[in-house]
Amino acid sequence: DQxxxxxxxxxxxxxSFDHYAN
Incomplete structure (x- = not known):
């Protein structure tokens, strides 16, 4: 579960990191 x-x-x-990269 964890x-x-x-x-x-x-x-x-x-x-989110990929969003910032682009």
């Missing part, structure tokens, strides 16, 4: 939370959190983190 693993999925970290997974989703990292996905949103990478998504």
């Amino acid at each position: 693993y999925q939370f970290c997974y989703r959190a990292s996905l949103e983190y990478l998504g």
Whole structure:
């Protein structure tokens, strides 16, 4: 359960980072 939370959190983190990159 906590693993999925970290997974989703990292996905949103990478998504926002990609947003800034572009």
